[in-house]
Structure formats: structure tokens, C-alpha cells
């Protein structure tokens with residue numbers, strides 16, 4: 001399988017905005033010249049909608065954090081709606097500052113806002129240093145900073161945000177290094193409309209979402225499909241399907257690329273097993289970590305030889 005130049009690499013991007021988010025920093029760190037410009041979207045679903053509508057070539061959105069886990073709007077936004085493909089990932093170490101409305105002392109902060117993942121990663125710091133403050137969720141860290149700066153009635157007066165966002169919106173940085181767990185890493189993904197599958201590199205990741213039948217052992221069967229093909233999971237997430245209580249879909253990342261026979265074979269098995277299965281992409285791992293050596297029975301050649309043998313039997317050959 002080769003990189004198919006059905007569409008050129010993206011040059012016009014949407015990202016979770018407004019300007020100054022960690023997601024914008026992740027987009028810049030991809031090093032792709034955004035010749036077509038980049039568009040800040042007010043939410044992850046809005047960024048994905050811009051891709052689906054063809055208004056941008058790709059979106060960069062947060063998918064997962066090493067402290068707080070998956071970013072639900074991204075997982076849900078990829079699992080439903082017109083199919084999209086993840087074509088790249090990037091890791092970013094994030095840290096937070098407290099951006100306060102100028103003229104206000106830290107002791108006067110009554111309401112602090114940020115993205116739910118940022119609030120979760122600074123919960124201890126906020127409880128210790130702003131004990132009386134009301135904590136409110138914002139669409140993003142930079143959106144929180146913007147709200148503080150705009151100072152509408154009822155607006156927050158401090159934001160947990162990147163230093164760049166505090167600067168961008170003219171806030172006064174009163175504290176730095178707010179993260180309760182230093183060194184937390186967020187994984188961002190680039191998402192496109194289907195049509196361009198990145199070439200395998202030997203250090204790839206594959207993302208799939210599926211819903212299993214409501215019966216004992218269905219999840220175990222799913223995991224057995226992966227384990228029996230030697231596919232190491234790097235993330236497993238369960239999300240409600242919103243149909244009724246107790247019905248969940250599973251999204252997982254595993255090592256390997258759709259071009260690998262064992263990954264293709266696992267998808268064939270999942271297609272038989274699951275009520276629904278959606279391939280969300282195979283793309284290079286940002287950490288470049290190659291999968292463990294593939295045991296001989298799971299190598300591409302073993303699958304090819306076995307399939308050729310069955311083909312010969314079907315053609316009437318003996319044995």
C-alpha cells in the first residue's frame with residue numbers, strides 16, 4: 001500500500017481556537033506551512049464540521065492527555081457523522097499559567113475558567129491557591145483568556161491558560177507552572193476527509209471505533225481478536241452510544257498499519273464480530289517507537305502463504 005496522491009497534503013487547517021490555544025501550538029509544531037491559512041474553530045465538533053464541509057483540508061484537535069485521558073468531544077466527533085481519517089499525530093508537553101484581568105490582585109479572583117482538561121490538570125493548584133473561586137468550564141484555554149479580557153458581566157476574572165494566550169489577550173500572569181503533574185503530555189491529531197492514507201513507516205498507529213453486540217464476553221472477543229494478531233493496544237476508550245443506558249462503543253489505538261497483514265486480518269475479524277466498525281486511520285507514531293518484532297506466524301508472509309494455500313484448495317488442488 002502506498003501513499004496515494006489522490007489529494008495533496010493539507011495546507012488549510014482548522015484548529016480548536018480561538019488564537020492562543022495549545023491546539024494552535026500543536027498545529028504550528030507540525031511544521032506544515034499553512035499556506036491556505038488556518039481557521040480557529042469555536043469547538044472540536046465545529047473544527048471537524050469544517051473538514052467535513054470541505055472548507056478546510058484538515059483539522060488539528062486534541063485527542064488524549066497523559067493525565068486526564070481521552071478528550072471526549074474528539075472521540076465522539078470521530079465516531080459519528082461523515083467518516084474522517086486521522087493522518088498525523090503530535091505530542092505536546094503542556095503547562096499552564098494563571099492569567100488575571102489587569103488591575104486585579106490574585107486574592108480578588110472570584111471566578112476562574114479554562115478548558116475542562118486544563119482544569120482537571122490544575123485542580124490541586126486551584127484548590128490550594130484560589131480556594132474560594134468558582135471554577136467554570138470554557139470551550140478552550142484561550143477562550144477562557146478571551147472571556148477574562150472581555151470582562152462582560154458575570155465573566156471569569158482569571159484563566160488557566162498557556163502563557164501565549166495570556167499575552168495574546170493582555171492578561172497579567174500571576175503564577176506559572178500550575179500543572180499538578182509536571183511533564184503531562186497531550187496528543188493532538190490531524191484529521192482529514194478520507195482519500196489519503198499515509199504510507200507505513202514501521203512505527204505506526206491504527207485507530208478504530210466499534211460497537212459490540214450486547215452479550216457476555218463481547219468485549220473479551222474484541223480484545224482476543226487483537227491479542228491473537230499480536231496487536232498491542234495503546235489506548236482503549238469506552239463511550240456511551242447515546243441510544244440507551246449501558247450501550248457503549250469502544251475506540252482503540254493499536255500498534256501497526258492497515259498495510260500490515262495482521263492489522264488487516266484483525267479488521268476483517270472485527271467486521272464480522274461487531275455491530276459497527278469504523279476505521280479511523282493508520283499514521284506514523286509521533287514518538288517513532290517501532291512495534292515489537294512480529295512473531296513469524298503473524299508476519300505478512302505467513303498470512304500471504306496461508307491465503308495462497310486456501311486459494312489453491314478452492315481451485316481444487318489437494319491438501
Ligand SMILES: O=C(O)C(=O)Cc1ccccc1
Pocket residue numbers: 016020021022023024062065094115117118139140141142186
Ligand atoms: O484549550 C486548549 O488550549 C486546547 O488546545 C485543549 C487542551 C486543553 C488542555 C490541555 C491540552 C489541550
